[in-house]
Amino acid sequence: MGKNKQFVEKVTAMEDNFAQWYTDVVKQADLVDYGSVRGTMIIRPYGYAIWENIRDILDKKIKETGHQNMYFPMFIPESLLQKEKDHIEGFAPEVAWVTHGGSEELQERLVVRPTSEVLFAEHYSKIIHSYRDLPKLYNQWSNVVRWEKTTRPFLRSLEFLWQEGHTCHATDADAAEETIKMLEVYASVCEDYLAVPVLKGTKTEKEKFAGAKYTLTIESLMHDGKALQTGTSHHLGTGFAEAFDIRYTDEQGEQKPVHQTSWGITTRLIGALIMVHGDNRGLVVPPKIAPTQLMIVPIAQHKEGVLDFAYNLQANLQSIARVDIDASDKMPGWKFNEYEMKGIPLRLEVGPKDIEKNQVVLVRRDTGEKSFVKIEQLKAVIPDLLEDIQNSLLLKARTHQQEKTNTAKTMVEFKEVLEKNPGFIKAMWCGDLSCEETIKEETSASSRCIPFEQVSVSDTCVCCGGKAKQLVYWAKAY
Numbered sequence: 001m002g003k004n005k006q007f008v009e010k011v012t013a014m015e016d017n018f019a020q021w022y023t024d025v026v027k028q029a030d031l032v033d034y035g036s037v038r039g040t041m042i043i044r045p046y047g048y049a050i051w052e053n054i055r056d057i058l059d060k061k062i063k064e065t066g067h068q069n070m071y072f073p074m075f076i077p078e079s080l081l082q083k084e085k086d087h088i089e090g091f092a093p094e095v096a097w098v099t100h101g102g103s104e105e106l107q108e109r110l111v112v113r114p115t116s117e118v119l120f121a122e123h124y125s126k127i128i129h130s131y132r133d134l135p136k137l138y139n140q141w142s143n144v145v146r147w148e149k150t151t152r153p154f155l156r157s158l159e160f161l162w163q164e165g166h167t168c169h170a171t172d173a174d175a176a177e178e179t180i181k182m183l184e185v186y187a188s189v190c191e192d193y194l195a196v197p198v199l200k201g202t203k204t205e206k207e208k209f210a211g212a213k214y215t216l217t218i219e220s221l222m223h224d225g226k227a228l229q230t231g232t233s234h235h236l237g238t239g240f241a242e243a244f245d246i247r248y249t250d251e252q253g254e255q256k257p258v259h260q261t262s263w264g265i266t267t268r269l270i271g272a273l274i275m276v277h278g279d280n281r282g283l284v285v286p287p288k289i290a291p292t293q294l295m296i297v298p299i300a301q302h303k304e305g306v307l308d309f310a311y312n313l314q315a316n317l318q319s320i321a322r323v324d325i326d327a328s329d330k331m332p333g334w335k336f337n338e339y340e341m342k343g344i345p346l347r348l349e350v351g352p353k354d355i356e357k358n359q360v361v362l363v364r365r366d367t368g369e370k371s372f373v374k375i376e377q378l379k380a381v382i383p384d385l386l387e388d389i390q391n392s393l394l395l396k397a398r399t400h401q402q403e404k405t406n407t408a409k410t411m412v413e414f415k416e417v418l419e420k421n422p423g424f425i426k427a428m429w430c431g432d433l434s435c436e437e438t439i440k441e442e443t444s445a446s447s448r449c450i451p452f453e454q455v456s457v458s459d460t461c462v463c464c465g466g467k468a469k470q471l472v473y474w475a476k477a478y
Contacts, residue, residue: 011341013280018224022152025274029283029342032153039151039158043267046342049291051161051267055141057193057289058163058265061185067137067165072119074143076111080118083243090210091115094146096158112145117211117236117262120166121244128168128258131250135178136168136258154271155228155478162266168246168258172237175259179235182263183216186231194269195286195393196220196276197401198230199424199473201449206436209262213237219448219473221401222275225422227448227475230272233263271478276397277366283343284366286393287386294382295339296325299332299351309355313348313378320383321346340365345389346382366392409458410465411442414474418443424475428468430461438463445474 010028014021026032031047034040043051059069075098081088091114098110113119124136141163148156165182169175183200190196198218208215212234220230240246241257250256277284287293294317298310310325317323326335332349339347349361360378363370366389373381404423408414417425425445429435439462440446454471461468 011280011282014223014278019152021278021280022271022275025278025282025341026153031270031274031283034153037158039148039156041153041157041159043161046291047270050270050273050285050289053289053291054189054194054269055163058185058189059141061189062139062163062165065137065181065185067139067167069140070138071140071142072113072116072123074113074145076113076116076118078109078111080122081111083118084121084211084240086211086239088210091146094148096145096147113142114144114146115262115264116140116142116144116164117166117240118244120262121240121246121260124166124168124258124260125244125246128246128248131170131248134168134170134248134258135174137165137178138167139163139165152271152478154267154274160267162264164262164264167261168241169260170248170250170256170258172259175235175237175261178261179216179233179263182261183218183231183233186233186263186265187218189265190218190220190230190269190272191394193286193288194273194276195288195390195397196230196269196272197394197398199449199451201451201473203232203449204436204447204472206433207447209234211236211239212262213239217449219424219475220272220276221404221423221475222272222478223278223400224275225404225476227424227477228268228272228275229448229477230269231263231265234261236260236262277393278343281337282341284393285343285345287345287390290343290345291322292324292344293321293386294323294346294348295344296323296348296350297332297335297339298325298327299349299354301327303352305355306350306352310350313350313360313375317378317382320379321386336363345386364389366396407457408462409460411439411463414439414445414462415443418445418476422476424448424473426457426471427462427474428456428458428460429470429472430464430466431469432461432464432466435461435463439474443476445476448473448475448477 011024012020030044033042096112145159151157187198190198198220203215203217214235216233218231219227238257246258247255296310298306301307314323314325345365347363358375359372406417408425408427
């Protein structure tokens, strides 16, 4: 490894220990630091800049679909949370309670929000009266707290950032349309911007959101063959409307409950980005969400004219890419390793000999490929390279997902696949909860989704051998 050995040794090889590799990359790429409370994380500027880009892209799409942003308090009275029985039972193990204000014990405990359905529901009950008030299309960007037993930065932490949309509609059909519409928005963000391919489908009854009529999900496959739920959209039906008395008067003067949805994605997407695209040199960030798309590294910058030339390049290229320059006194090799670790899509190297030849060196982060480009060609070449990197990352991830998607017709085949080539397993299911639980108990794989596009790979359930009802994608998951 030569001069890079010491730097590379800071990251465990993903083939040796994927979990440690992930932790090493998160730390060495300067994405997070650990908070003083177990399971919390400090999102460092580079990690937060990636989140901001994801957030801004999604926020624009949310507003384009007619939604408005608002904000609710983080505290929920216990009595309010208890109003929707299924909901509180689903979240009870994860809630954090506030019992004291200053030195005084509170008369009623408060929950630090794990999600905000009940807050929105209470508010909607006050502001919705007529069919003219519908639909209500609201979203909030906030933090939530869930007291997880096992934590890992971005994937599971006690506190994380997200957006949560909560909407009210006059009919079940309108709510169903909203539920699928927002799932498609999430799929677009993942595939078109993060270059993370997704499977779209419905969660089983066991896996659906507590209190929902049904849950739609997008599922992605990580490099190690484990699945990650990258976004969910819930049709809540009228359960919260009945519990919180959210009713409207229709055109015939009849009182009816509203039909609700909720949907959200979180900073978990950064974890997905790391585990789908990263390699043993660190992060690989898709250009569309990279805070810096092109890093200029001057070579022999102490020589006359080199830094001026590099700064002029930066100024001239700002119109076509997000460009930064490292003019620090660190050695070029250190800089190369640093920006490879951070996954910056393109590196531009320029030194005295390059200036003489009126050229620069461009280096791709995804493939390591180097090319010599004339100065006057940069504005044409750089956008094309960034687009090719973006497309190549998605193609590579899709190919990986396809190679790690297998079919199983029996439990013997199911277990063999998990052992030899872990990933998504397509298998038929009878629809019985006991079979779903048996599969989880015997293999640690859970149902990830019932895909919208159904095909039959067998007439019988993979678990019990009874009549098959539907195809399900299964996988071990984060």
